Amino acid sequence: MIGRSILLNGAPYEVVGVMPADFSFLLKTDVWTTLGLTAAAASDRNNKYLQWILQRDVVYGQPANARDRHSDGLGRASRQRIEFGGEAGNEACRRRCDCRLREIPNTVETHSLMESHKSKGFDHSGIQANHNLVFPLDRFRELVARGEVGELNYRHFSFMGSIIGPRKLIEETALRVARLLRDDGVDAVFLTPA
């Protein structure tokens, strides 16, 4: 069935996916297609016929059985985004902000990391071209190689940006990270803003 063409309203449509039997959204639906808004339709201000839903942290073209968000489904190299599962912020905090912390192992290759902060409020091109701008792990490895830094911790931490309700981040997550770093025997911490 996948890849087959079916005739809908007299026009051929390629079937690209089949939803699970238990999937439903508001009304009974047999078939979904894209809005495919033309330039004229997209500039229409008079007809209000769209409903909208918000979410953060998503990837396009999710393939079957790819609930693992480390794959973006576009055939690009799998990207690593390590979340700190059990240590994630509580439910109430997540609704106002993503105050979770991600643990990144020191052995990670920086090009395999994914920037999950999708805000359109700033230019991401520099970060996407070189992750060392916000996570300068390769630079620190060079400093270690030159003997200017003794050694790096076996893990590093990252946080989400644009946090509009930072209380939990300040009162819980930051303290937790501080304790973890203390337990790791870290002498100095390098903080980089996005």
Next chain:
Amino acid sequence: MTVLQELRFGMRMLLKSPSFTLIAIATLALGIGVNTAIFSVVNAVMVRPLPYERAHELTMSHFTNARGEKEWQISPAAYRELQSLNSVFTEIAAWGNNTWPANLTGDREPEKLDGLQVSGNFFPVLGVAPAHGRTFVAEEDRPGNNHVVVISHDLWQRESAATRE
């Protein structure tokens, strides 16, 4: 007096006053039925989480017009502006408020389908993956590239059966 004797005595008393028994049973049935129905609705709408991955991150929002009325529908232009001005959420997905009447024809019995037009990021925003194949990619949400569909499990089964015939 044993429990069995108690039960027998109770049954005899109920049979002795059939009208009272009927009213009591009907009252109990009605009460239990109504409670079950209300709980089913409350459970589905308010208690049970939405059947989507990371449902807690989904938010539906609305505008309030000059008359103080909530407006859940927006124009395509407003949707585009929300997308370009958004700096808080990663994605804003949209879908047509009206169903998309899709008549399925071809080498089979014609069938009227219930369709929905959605933005290319609709399924990823819900956090649902297809059972087979894939969902839409961003390029397929542009005119000329949008003759692609994701179908329901029911339609897939009907189509598979029709193909076998």
